[in-house]
Amino acid sequence: MDRLFSINELAEQFDITARAIRFYEDKGLISPDRAGSRRVYTRRDRGRLQLILRGKRLGFSLEEIREYLDLYDQDPAQVSQMQLLLTKISERRLQLVQQQKDIVQTLADLDGIQEQTEALLKAAEGTKP
Amino acid sequence: MDRLFSINELAEQFDITARAIRFYEDKGLISPDRAGSRRVYTRRDRGRLQLILRGKRLGFSLEEIREYLDLYDQDPAQVSQMQLLLTKISERRLQLVQQQKDIVQTLADLDGIQEQTEALLKAAEGTKP
DNA sequence: CAATTAGTTTACGTATACGTTAACTTTATC
DNA sequence: GATAAAGTTAACGTATACGTAAACTAATTG
Missing domain, CATH: 1.10.1660.10 (Multidrug-efflux Transporter Regulator; Chain: A; Domain 2)
Structure with missing residues (x-):
């Protein structure tokens, strides 16, 4: 297995x-x-x-990913390193939350463009047949 | 103004x-x-x-962004271009939805690491004082 | 055992996204 | 009207993330 x-x-x-x-x-x-x-x-x-x-x-970047993988690998035995670990986690979290917002906004934008385009397509259908 | x-x-x-x-x-x-x-x-x-x-x-990439900006600029006057436009929109949408999933998963991972780390920190507090 | 097939290291090449002078032109300020 | 401040183009430099070709080795297969 x-x-x-x-x-x-x-x-x-x-x-x-x-x-x-x-x-x-x-x-x-x-x-x-x-x-x-x-x-x-x-x-x-x-x-x-x-x-x-x-x-x-x-x-x-691969460098950022390496740091991120280190989060997984850390055997948090040493208290001194744990605070640093928590700091890195919250930094990463901020980036990801910003990305979530960006995605939501962009998907909304795409919705708008798509609706407009589909409406125009329908209008064009009614015109030619 | x-x-x-x-x-x-x-x-x-x-x-x-x-x-x-x-x-x-x-x-x-x-x-x-x-x-x-x-x-x-x-x-x-x-x-x-x-x-x-x-x-x-x-x-x-900047090239992808340029294509994306073109979605905004398109005056979808020509029906032939509109289908292409809708195709590009749904492609972009797939990427973004995948990113959303990635972010949710990664945030969950970070939650896990953070909880573990904080638990260990508390345990360490009880040990030394 | 000859010949694929899969894998290895080394090295150079390349696209992307700018940074960094350099040399020059305008525009504003004293 | 000289000088600084802001802007311009042109050109070369650089980090990242691989692609690609060369030259070699090891394992498998007919």
């Missing part, structure tokens, strides 16, 4: 290139085991990759 | 550089009038700039 994946399997699953996955590794976002020289990915690695792609869809 | 703006006024208002604004013009996202050689921005131009920045916050 606990499958392992090759780099090309993951690439296919997520519709990205193996090159991209290697690049994320170069930048320290993911660290698969090796079997000899071959990269071997666990389900956990796969989950990380999913988080990376979600971060990208949200418009974050 | 219908103010005009210089490039540096706009730059300051939106906390970006004049260079960025000129760059958006180079890429065809905005086309201010000129007074001699100086760029002069109307309130409408200002609105466009706001849309550009919103698009950026949503992670769209």
